[in-house]
Amino acid sequence: MKLKICGLTKPDQIQELIDLKTDFLGFIFYEKSPRYVLDHLSLNEISGINHAGKVGVFVNETVENIAAVAEDAALNYIQLHGDEDENYITELRSKLNSEIKIIKVIRIGNQTTEELQKTINHQPSAINFILFDTDSKVFGGTGKTFEWQILNSIEITKPYFLSGGISLENISQLSTINHPPFSLDINSKFETEPGVKDLQKIKQFYEKL
Structure with missing residues (x-):
């Protein structure tokens, strides 16, 4: 199982995560996020x-801006x-x-x-991955899980990322x-404050994985 660590802002922490062979590094390009990467890195x-595995996370951004950022930041994945x-x-x-892959988030809340x-079945063929996250007005970073058992009742047609409140306590x-x-x-769940990762907790998570 691979691991993506999202909301990165600190160069020294990014390098440590690379040394840990982290599979995906997530950078948030959403100005309303407390982890907005362009407040910290160019x-x-x-x-x-x-x-x-550099992932750029965007929320209702223009196509032109995403394409420009993807090129200028040399991104490998776009997360919508x-x-x-x-x-x-x-x-x-x-x-x-064409080498950049697209991850589309499906937010899970109170839907049946x-x-x-139906939402999964209507995902366009242009996406490469689905990401399931807990529904929220702030588009992620809630630290809350959804009921994972719902995934056992559906057919998932693409490889998927699981997000939303994953922690040392619930990994089992x-x-x-x-x-x-x-x-x-x-x-x-692996931060001391928004954008600042608790690397010791992340290392413990790797050990549990």
């Missing part, structure tokens, strides 16, 4: 990070965390380098199993998911 600095529809994703795919299945419950995630995505 696009050129992100471009200079030597890693093949807003309300982007099929037309939007198709247009974005046409403007991105049937509603969730991952074994209850019949169709394991391609990657876990951790963030707020």
